[in-house]
Amino acid sequence: MSRRRRIYEGKAKVLYEGPEPGTLIQHFKDDATAFNNKKHDVIDGKGVLNNRISEYVFLKLNEIGVPTHFIKRLNMREQLIREVEIIPLEVVVRNVAAGSLSTRLGIEEGTQLPRSIIEFYYKNDQLNDPMVSEEHITAFGWATTQEIDDIIALAIRVNDFLSGLFLGVGIRLVDFKMECGRLWENDMMRIVVADEISPDSCRLWDIKSNDKLDKDRFRRDMGGLVEAYSEVARRLGIISEGERAQPAGPVLVKSEPEK
Ligand code: AIR
Ligand code: ASP
Numbered sequence: 001m002s003r004r005r006r007i008y009e010g011k012a013k014v015l016y017e018g019p020e021p022g023t024l025i026q027h028f029k030d031d032a033t034a035f036n037n038k039k040h041d042v043i044d045g046k047g048v049l050n051n052r053i054s055e056y057v058f059l060k061l062n063e064i065g066v067p068t069h070f071i072k073r074l075n076m077r078e079q080l081i082r083e084v085e086i087i088p089l090e091v092v093v094r095n096v097a098a099g100s101l102s103t104r105l106g107i108e109e110g111t112q113l114p115r116s117i118i119e120f121y122y123k124n125d126q127l128n129d130p131m132v133s134e135e136h137i138t139a140f141g142w143a144t145t146q147e148i149d150d151i152i153a154l155a156i157r158v159n160d161f162l163s164g165l166f167l168g169v170g171i172r173l174v175d176f177k178m179e180c181g182r183l184w185e186n187d188m189m190r191i192v193v194a195d196e197i198s199p200d201s202c203r204l205w206d207i208k209s210n211d212k213l214d215k216d217r218f219r220r221d222m223g224g225l226v227e228a229y230s231e232v233a234r235r236l237g238i239i240s241e242g243e244r245a246q247p248a249g250p251v252l253v254k255s256e257p258e259k
Contacts, residue, residue, distance in 0.1 A: 011037060012050070012200060018080060023071065027078045028054075028196075034219040036128050041218065048076050049229040050198040052238050055079055057197045060165065066157050067192040069181060084181025084194050087143050090121040090129060091151055093159040094175040098203050099216075101175075110210065118155050123179075150191040151180050158193060166204060169235035171213060174203035199229045 005017040007024060011033040016025040028047035033040045051073065058070035071080040094117045097107040101117075120137060121129045137143050143151065155178065163173045179195035195201075199214040206213060212220075213228040233239045 012047075013196070018083070022083050024081050024083045025074065025078050026081050026196075029077075032200075032215070032218045032225070034215070036125055039219070043218070043225055045226045046200075046229065049226065049233055050196060050200055051077050051079060053229070053233055053236070054196040054198045056236055056238050057162070057165075058193070061158065061161065061193060064157075064161060066154065066161070067183070067190060069183065069192050069194040081194075082183055082192075084183045084192060086123075086179060086181045086194060087147070087151070087191075088123040089132075089137065089142060089151070090123055090177050090179060091155050092119045092121065092175060092177050093117070093155050094119070095159070095163065096172065096174040096203075096205075098174050116156070116159055118152055147182075147191055154178075154180065154191065154193060158197075162197070162202075165236075167207070170207045171232065171235065172205045172207050172210075174205055176202035199232055204232060 004025070006014060007017055008015040012029055012031055014027040014029065016027060018024045028051040030042045030044055030047045031040065032043050032046060055070070055073045058068045061068050062070060069081040069084050071082060073079045094101055094113060097105075097111040097113060098109045101107065101119075102109045102111075120132050120134070122132045122136070122142070123129060134145075134148055137148060138145055158178060159173070159176070162176065166173045176197065178193055178197060178201070180191050181194035182189050183192045202214055203216060204213040205211065211228075212222065213232050215225070217223065217225045217228050230239065234241065234243075
């Protein structure tokens with residue numbers, strides 16, 4: 001295979017030049033990081049599952065008219081996407097208190113919030129992705145007021161849709177992070193959902209047992225991450241009962257003796 005030009009390498013994904021101008025290939029790695037790379041591991045099978053789950057979610061979003069960067073899945077680990085200019089914000093939507101909100105405000109994990117809360121974090125590893133307000137975003141030119149309005153409208157639609165989607169398969173969408181990008185078509189620019197939406201970027205709890213089916217299993221050293229992500233994929237109907245997203249390892253293929 002010809003060597004592709006690598007455009008960007010992040011903690012869990014790599015972006016390569018796409019086959020046509022304005023496209024990129026998004027490759028999902030097995031790397032798991034947390035607390036800004038202080039914790040790192042390679043978890044066999046994670047990339048394949050996130051590729052499939054994110055494909056599923058983005059296809060559904062496209063179907064209901066939420067614009068995204070997603071074009072199509074290419075193989076086990078890769079998908080074709082539109083090249084966008086990433087807005088340097090992590091947009092977090094919360095329905096139930098957990099994680100940094102619980103820590104910061106002393107609200108017990110699992111407390112239903114009076115309404116969904118949207119937060120913005122400035123995407124900057126050196127600074128540990130600090131939380132910022134709309135004032136910071138407009139003052140420093142990361143996005144305009146109009147763009148923030150568009151991002152909030154998208155975030156609400158994604159949250160409403162995903163909450164229902166997961167509820168239908170017995171999963172509570174506690175919170176999630178999304179990223180947005182500017183997509184140019186001729187002289188028109190619109191804001192689209194970019195990056196990924198997967199158990200790496202959502203908190204997903206089983207509705208009955210409250211079992212965690214997301215990256216907190218890694219962050220909190222609980223183990224069972226691939227099993228949990230597989231369970232999400234299975235419930236969404238992406239993989240079938242008993243199927244693994246990837247063979248467990250090299251399989252010895254016995255060749256028939258020559259006759
Ligand atoms: N998130 C934030 N930065 C990276 C990710 N993946 C996601 C978490 C969680 C939500 O944003 O996975 O679903 C809120 O995270 P936290 O740590 O602020 O509570
Ligand atoms: N992905 C981020 C990191 O590597 C944050 C997280 O998911 O905890 O630090």
